[in-house]
Amino acid sequence: MKRALQVTLGILTAIGGFVDAGAIATAAGAGAGFGLGLVWAMLLGTLAVILLVEMSGRLAAVSGKPYAASIRERFGFKYYLAPLITELIANTLLLAADLGGMAIGISLLTGVEWVYLVPPCALLVWLMVWRAPFSLIENGPSLLGLVTLSFVVGIVALGGPSPDLLRSLWRPTIERGEWAAYLFLATAILGAVISPYLLFFYSSGAREERWSRRDLSLNRITAMLGMGFGSITSIALIVLSAMVLQPRDISGITLSEVGLSMAEAFGPLGARLFAVALFTTCLGAALEIVLSIGYNVAQGFGWEWGERKKPVEAPRFNLVLLLFLGGGFAIATFGIDPLQLALFGSAFTALTLPIALFPFLVLMNDREYLKDKVNKRWNNIAVIAVLGLAFVVAVVSLPLLILSGG
Amino acid sequence: MTLIGLGCLLLMTVSACSPGAFTQTPFVRQAQDAASSLSAAAATIEYVHTGKVDDRYARSSLSIYRQSLQGMESELPGLRGAPDETVLQPVISQLERARQVLDDPCLDDDCDWRAQLSTLDDASRALLKVSE
Secondary structure (H helix, E strand, O other), X not given: OHHHHHHHHHHHHHHHOOOOHHHHHHHHHHHHHHOOOOHHHHHHHHHHHHHHHHHHHHHHHHHOOOHHHHHHHHHHHHHHHHHHHHHHHHHHHHHHHHHHHHHHHHHHHHOXXXXXXXXXXXXXXXXXXXXXXXXXXXXXXXXXXXXXHHHHHHHHHOOOOOHHHHHOOOOOOOOOOOHHHHHHHHHHHHHHHOOHHHHHHHHXXXXXXXXXXXXXXHHHHHHHHHHHHHHHHHHHHHHHHHHHHHHHOOOOOOHHHHHHHHHHHHOHHHHHHHHHHHHHHHHHHHHHHHHHHHHHHHHHHOOXXXXXXXXXXXXXXXXXXXXXXXXXXXXXXXXXXXXXXXXXXXXXXHHHHHHHHHXXXXXXXXXXXXXXXXXXXXXXXXXXXXXXXHHHHHHHHHHHHHHHOO | OHHHHHHHHHHHHHHHHOOOOOOOOHHHHHHHHHHHHHHHHHHHHHHHHOOOOOHHHHHHHHHHHHHHXXXXXXXHHHOOOOOOHXXXXXXXXXXXXXXXXXXXXXXXXXXXXXXXXXXXHHHHHHHHHHOO
């Protein structure tokens, strides 16, 4: 019974935790701009992230070492610095976007200007990473994030997509001059879904939860069902934006525009549901991002780390959390639209994906780490395919960002 | 870095070989973004009066649209791809009128919200037309 509960909780948290500011930004932009023509990118990204999340959990459960610590140990300090630095840059932007997303969520509920709400949101994130137990951080916002399932209900309430819109699934309408924007959004979606911070967080979380070989089935189920169902909420957002925003020539460039889809479906309740969904998903993502950086740095430098430890027992880990949160907060206070920050963060993530993902190929075939649980042949073929995809995405993401104007 | 440079070169070449087909000019992008914000503002005001969003949601989102349109009148004419002044000036005037609506949006029943709606919609349509 306890096991079943654990599995259910794992799946629910993965569903609720799938969406963040980056996913909302890219999904809304995709739906409003190209109908269902970018659903393929979301599906492709989901397949990749299922594979990678399963591997990062398996690595931590079998070897007892999270991903960042394994990179440092197996590849040496110099290589470890590359994914760390790229993660620091991309995640600072994403953290600022998520803090802004939280603030806009409260702003839409209260009417208070969102820039004034950034400091209390940052304070809440700090209090939670400082004092809250890991289980609360992992499960609290994610369970509240299940409100994102209302996006799916919203599609039903609006009567579902029209046949014309459904046709855009395989035959998207891309106007003259829009190819760069279309391809840029595709790479940004992949960058938003295949977030390396999720992998660092997930494998460290597996250690926080003291996973062992007995948890491998839980890991597999969480990765497959949780991430699989989680992507449904993002796809639902694409569909909603395509149904409501696209016909009105609204391109989903600000978060409040995205909420109009839910208002169309459910009236004021829908608008409030969107605001709550925005706040909780961005809170969950902000916590994961801050912790993933703390884990990454502490594990790489061999410091004490973990949410189970009191701050005084892991002072440098907690200092990194504070400094990183301060960096994200500083950017968020400039008042740059969180959606734009999230798009840039996702594009930068896409640019650096191969650096963060390449170590999987080596580590997951190393019997010193995985013993009899090393990758099977099909796993390796899939990893190589994901790396190939990451490589292409990395090569084109920056030029596309410049050409499409972000 | 070399590969990213190669990627840049490849995409720039594609872009140069098919001018206008692959990318939009900065003017077109900004004009379309502005049109989107104006459409969203119009939808928000309409939703307030049809009971689809409450006053707080509207105030918060309208202030975001106002922010995103800040300085647009002076920015648009200087962007690459902008049409000449005789074509653009009427659109800029419409944009200015729309921005005045956003400065004082009609969210109650004692003002003419339908007039505001058409001001916003007209400016949005004009921006889309000039960006075609």
